[in-house]
Amino acid sequence: MSQIKASFELNGTLIGQSDPVAIKISEFILDMDNPSITSATRTLASGSDILIPCAQGAGVDHYLYIRNTGTNGAMTGTGKIIIKDDHPSAVREISELEVGDFLFIPVIGHGTDGGIEVFYDTAATNYVYAYFRRI
Amino acid sequence: MATLQSLFNLTGTITGQSDSVSISVNPVLTIGAPSVTSGGITTTAASGGTNQEVIGTADADCYLYVRNTGTSGGGTGTGQIDVVTVDGTKTFGNLKVGDFGFFPIKTGIGVSLKYSTAVTNVEYAIFTRP
Numbered sequence: 001m002s003q004i005k006a007s008f009e010l011n012g013t014l015i016g017q018s019d020p021v022a023i024k025i026s027e028f029i030l031d032m033d034n035p036s037i038t039s040a041t042r043t044l045a046s047g048s049d050i051l052i053p054c055a056q057g058a059g060v061d062h063y064l065y066i067r068n069t070g071t072n073g074a075m076t077g078t079g080k081i082i083i084k085d086d087h088p089s090a091v092r093e094i095s096e097l098e099v100g101d102f103l104f105i106p107v108i109g110h111g112t113d114g115g116i117e118v119f120y121d122t123a124a125t126n127y128v129y130a131y132f133r134r135i
Numbered sequence: 136m137a138t139l140q141s142l143f144n145l146t147g148t149i150t151g152q153s154d155s156v157s158i159s160v161n162p163v164l165t166i167g168a169p170s171v172t173s174g175g176i177t178t179t180a181a182s183g184g185t186n187q188e189v190i191g192t193a194d195a196d197c198y199l200y201v202r203n204t205g206t207s208g209g210g211t212g213t214g215q216i217d218v219v220t221v222d223g224t225k226t227f228g229n230l231k232v233g234d235f236g237f238f239p240i241k242t243g244i245g246v247s248l249k250y251s252t253a254v255t256n257v258e259y260a261i262f263t264r265p
Contacts, residue, residue: 014262094238
């Protein structure tokens, strides 16, 4: 077993709201084990890439990080990334990352679905990802 | 239009891997209206868990932040939270006590939060993307 530390902050003021946004999580410890990928880079020019196959099984959950590293993220792509679950018969959309966007989510493993696949949208782009098996 | 400064870090070392984990990003997010800057709910155990909608299918693209604020997050709950599409057909996320997630949600999907294993406390925020 290994541990990594996660920190997250969102700060700012929204027009018309009296309370500022001040979300802060400092060095929350995540317990994890292999198989994990600490850093990977891909270019998505068409089709899709399976990041976490659903075949990893029920009860095998992961912390997943993905960032669209197109033009605002130090690379050259301009497209969006569509995030879908990797169900063999009924792939469903979950999320969409514009250039520069990132996500972090604990992904549940069901055995027959619950994996993650990323899809090309309207233009090629680049992305980095990492996932860590949660225990 | 408003902006939010984000910061996300993951650091540590995984057993058996030579490279350490060192992820750090801090993009500025452009935010429109409507938004929920801070919301709290307690999951409901009735009938195996009630879906509590936080984003409707008609809502625009948005960023969703959610954290299980049970016993190690400032609350008293001990359960997990399932993150479910609002039509109930897809459970794609699961948060143990203390876990959090931050992810963009595409319009038309909708998100509900659902009881899993025991009652717990939830903090969430929603920011519409212009």
